[in-house]
Amino acid sequence: MSEAGHHKDYEGAKLGMWLFLFTELLLFGGLFILYGVYLNRYPEAFKAGGDKLNVFFGGGNTVVLLTSSLSVAVGISALQKGNKKLCLGMLWVTIGSALLFLVNKFFEWSAKISHGIYPGSAHLKEMIPGESVFFGLYYITTGLHGIHVLLGAGILTWVATLVRSDKVHQGDFVTLENAGLYWHLVDLVWIFIFPLYYLIL
Amino acid sequence: MNDTYSATSSGEGFWANQNGRTGISAWLLSTDHKRIGLLYFWSVTSFFIVGVLLGLLIRLELIAPGFNMMPPQMYNSLFTLHGVIMIFLFIIPGIPAAFGNLVMPIQIGAEDVAFPRLNLLSWYLYITGAALAVISLFSGGGPPDTGWTFYVPFSARTTTNVSLAVFGVFVLGFSGILTGLNFLTTIHRMRAKGMTWTRMPLFTWSLYATAWVQVLATPILAITLVLIMAERILSAGMFDPAQGGDPVMYQHLFWIYSHPAVYIMILPGMGVVSDIIPVFARKPVFGYKAIAISSVAIAAAGSLVWAHHMFVSGMSDLAVLIFSALTFLVAIPSAIKVFNWVTTLHRGSITLDPPLSFALCFIFLFSIGGLGGLFLGAAATDVHVTDTHFVVGHFHYVMFGGTGFAFFAAMHYWLPKYFGRMYNKNIANLSCVIMFIGFNLVYLSMQIVGYEGMPRRYYDYLPQFATLNLISTVGSWILATGLIVMFVNLFRGLRHGEPVGRNPWGGASLEWMVATPPPLENFDGEVEVTHGPYDFKKAGVL
Numbered sequence: 001m002s003e004a005g006h007h008k009d010y011e012g013a014k015l016g017m018w019l020f021l022f023t024e025l026l027l028f029g030g031l032f033i034l035y036g037v038y039l040n041r042y043p044e045a046f047k048a049g050g051d052k053l054n055v056f057f058g059g060g061n062t063v064v065l066l067t068s069s070l071s072v073a074v075g076i077s078a079l080q081k082g083n084k085k086l087c088l089g090m091l092w093v094t095i096g097s098a099l100l101f102l103v104n105k106f107f108e109w110s111a112k113i114s115h116g117i118y119p120g121s122a123h124l125k126e127m128i129p130g131e132s133v134f135f136g137l138y139y140i141t142t143g144l145h146g147i148h149v150l151l152g153a154g155i156l157t158w159v160a161t162l163v164r165s166d167k168v169h170q171g172d173f174v175t176l177e178n179a180g181l182y183w184h185l186v187d188l189v190w191i192f193i194f195p196l197y198y199l200i201l
Numbered sequence: 202m203n204d205t206y207s208a209t210s211s212g213e214g215f216w217a218n219q220n221g222r223t224g225i226s227a228w229l230l231s232t233d234h235k236r237i238g239l240l241y242f243w244s245v246t247s248f249f250i251v252g253v254l255l256g257l258l259i260r261l262e263l264i265a266p267g268f269n270m271m272p273p274q275m276y277n278s279l280f281t282l283h284g285v286i287m288i289f290l291f292i293i294p295g296i297p298a299a300f301g302n303l304v305m306p307i308q309i310g311a312e313d314v315a316f317p318r319l320n321l322l323s324w325y326l327y328i329t330g331a332a333l334a335v336i337s338l339f340s341g342g343g344p345p346d347t348g349w350t351f352y353v354p355f356s357a358r359t360t361t362n363v364s365l366a367v368f369g370v371f372v373l374g375f376s377g378i379l380t381g382l383n384f385l386t387t388i389h390r391m392r393a394k395g396m397t398w399t400r401m402p403l404f405t406w407s408l409y410a411t412a413w414v415q416v417l418a419t420p421i422l423a424i425t426l427v428l429i430m431a432e433r434i435l436s437a438g439m440f441d442p443a444q445g446g447d448p449v450m451y452q453h454l455f456w457i458y459s460h461p462a463v464y465i466m467i468l469p470g471m472g473v474v475s476d477i478i479p480v481f482a483r484k485p486v487f488g489y490k491a492i493a494i495s496s497v498a499i500a501a502a503g504s505l506v507w508a509h510h511m512f513v514s515g516m517s518d519l520a521v522l523i524f525s526a527l528t529f530l531v532a533i534p535s536a537i538k539v540f541n542w543v544t545t546l547h548r549g550s551i552t553l554d555p556p557l558s559f560a561l562c563f564i565f566l567f568s569i570g571g572l573g574g575l576f577l578g579a580a581a582t583d584v585h586v587t588d589t590h591f592v593v594g595h596f597h598y599v600m601f602g603g604t605g606f607a608f609f610a611a612m613h614y615w616l617p618k619y620f621g622r623m624y625n626k627n628i629a630n631l632s633c634v635i636m637f638i639g640f641n642l643v644y645l646s647m648q649i650v651g652y653e654g655m656p657r658r659y660y661d662y663l664p665q666f667a668t669l670n671l672i673s674t675v676g677s678w679i680l681a682t683g684l685i686v687m688f689v690n691l692f693r694g695l696r697h698g699e700p701v702g703r704n705p706w707g708g709a710s711l712e713w714m715v716a717t718p719p720p721l722e723n724f725d726g727e728v729e730v731t732h733g734p735y736d737f738k739k740a741g742v743l
Contacts, residue, residue: 009315009390009391011390012315012386012389012390012391015385015386015389015390016315016316016319016382016383016385016386019381019382019385019386019416020378020382022416022417023378023382023416023417023419023420024420025420026417026418026420026421027420027421027423027424028424029420029421029424030420030421030424030425030428030454030457031424033453033454034439034450034454037447037450038445038446038447041445041447042445045445119431119435119436119437119438120435120436120437120438124438124444125443125444129444129445130445131445132438132444132445133438133439133444133445133446136431136435136437136438136439136444136446137439139435139437140427140428140431140437140439144427
């Protein structure tokens with residue numbers, strides 16, 4: 001990787017990516033700690049808050065993200081086997097899923113905001129203590145996750161152009177693999193967010 | 202026989218080789234770890250000097266009770282800035298990013314770090330974060346006045362420019378994470394043939410432990426800072442009791458990062474001292490494995506003690522007891538290191554060159570700071586001295602007396618290697634003595650006056666604290682004089698001093714086996730390591 005143009009260290013590149021993924025998990029970990037503490041303090045309010053979230057939107061987005069994790073994995077395998085066309089197709093499916101997720105999210109947030117549920121709103125302050133915290137956390141967590149979806153889509157688009165121009169190919173695909181790892185992380189975080197916020201009992 | 206791994210270069214080494222770039226872009230676009238290390242060195246040293254000037258102004262205001270030279274709001278801003286600059290712009294990146302970059306790849310026999318371009322990006326992120334912090338002073342509602350800990354509810358409500366400063370720190374944290382990730386990958390993947398884990402120099406070991414803390418703790422700071430911004434911009438209510446939030450949760454999240462962060466600050470300093478002492482005692486280091494493992498032990502134990510910053514913030518007695526007990530655990534690996542350094546010196550053939558003088562100051566000052574830490578770790582005494590100048594004194598003994606002096610030791614130990622010239626050793630030793638005297642006057646007075654009850658961060662104080670505060674301020678001038686003498690002598694020496702050879706101190710680790718200054722890719726061809734980093738006999742330097 002050095003300027004003098006030495007061979008790539010695949011193991012090293014993947015090790016670096018895994019370390020980066022740790023940091024991402026810990027970033028969300030801070031929010032999950034807050035969730036745990038406040039859930040313990042306001043179980044009723046969290047239940048009431050969860051009931052107001054739309055399981056249809058949340059569940060739909062879960063399906064979208066799970067599908068996209070599959071498509072990116074298929075895309076990586078395709079490139080490993082030398083099928084560039086399938087790889088590119090799968091990457092576009094993944095990116096499309098990311099955009100679909102964000103569009104869903106946009107409608108979901110808009111509905112909430114039009115009902116007066118957003119951080120600092122007067123409506124939230126009238127609810128039972130703790131619901132305001134629930135929605136505050138909900139917006140920060142899903143917002144931060146949404147930013148990651150957007151970043152992931154951007155990274156996948158960049159890798160897709162590299163695959164297209166044969167800079168990433170059958171013999172050198174670690175960049176694609178790392179982008180895929182990042183995308184799985186985005187998916188994984190959502191797999192925790194969905195039950196914690198939407199399915200809470 | 203003398204091990205050598207690269208031919209004596211033209212005398213210019215990596216300075217001459219600019220990869221076809223000229224002028225300033227040879228630096229700003231370089232991915233050579235040595236140039237990036239020097240970029241970091243110049244940046245952190247500049248911010249250190251700014252931080253020192255702010256500290257001198259704080260001391261000047263406290264020279265006597267009442268108004269002396271600045272209004273209270275300015276005083277609040279000054280101690281906040283002093284803290285933010287010294288912590289986030291100097292100590293945290295100081296040794297790992299500057300000397301880690303300069304030295305670590307050569308110490309393990311690598312030609313560069315694992316991700317050279319990411320390394321350069323880390324420096325740009327550092328500069329961006331620093332720039333944002335500086336811009337926050339002159340824009341919006343004026344310089345932040347919260348103290349470097351950004352405690353809510355004040356940080357969520359003050360009208361000063363906290364959001365931008367916090368975002369600057371967020372970017373700095375990202376820079377630290379990338380450096381840590383880079384170093385971990387480098388140490389795992391790029392060690393030369395024969396460079397086993399137990400042949401790694403202890404400085405590299407300490408960087409390894411530090412890098413883990415950077416990678417695992419910094420994200421928590423990042424999310425905490427995001428939450429402050431959410432409180433300020435969106436009034437999300439995470440920490441606002443009126444909306445059901447809890448301000449103490451902020452303190453937990455903040456210290457989950459910031460306590461491990463003090464080990465990011467001190468561990469590399471310990472590594473520097475561990476590398477220097479055997480060289481100037483002409484003896485293999487005593488207890489190599491104990492020192493190496495204690496670095497990792499400190500990193501691990503240090504992650505479990507954060508709430509000892511919060512004994513008076515409102516926690517259950519049980520939590521206080523547990524965190525107090527865990528805090529004492531950290532003293533064990535720290536003491537293991539101190540005893541091993543002292544035992545290394547025992548019956549050694551000691552040469553009192555400047556790197557060793559600074560390292561000895563480190564041991565002495567760090568020990569005082571560490572023992573003071575036990576007062577604070579014990580909940581019963583902490584309740585009385587918390588938030589007094591005792592804490593300020595303790596913190597500076599560990600961070601400035603510890604890491605600061607280790608940084609100076611590292612400058613005097615390694616910079617001649619990279620610049621190819623030697624400073625005046627007598628003046629360097631003299632500056633060390635002046636600083637040592639000044640240092641103790643400043644901070645011992647603080648510890649005593651804090652023990653007598655003077656709160657920290659207060660603009661004014663009672664008349665009975667006047668004498669000790671006067672001594673402390675006078676001491677700060679002596680300390681500053683020492684710093685000036687040291688920097689002038691060092692930088693003059695690095696420009697105009699006597700040329701030095703491959704191995705001016707007689708070290709046995711790999712950085713002393715390459716040419717001075719090291720060539721662009723450090724080694725000519727394959728490196729095969731055959732002995733440990735402190736095996737002076739086998740290295741042929743004893």
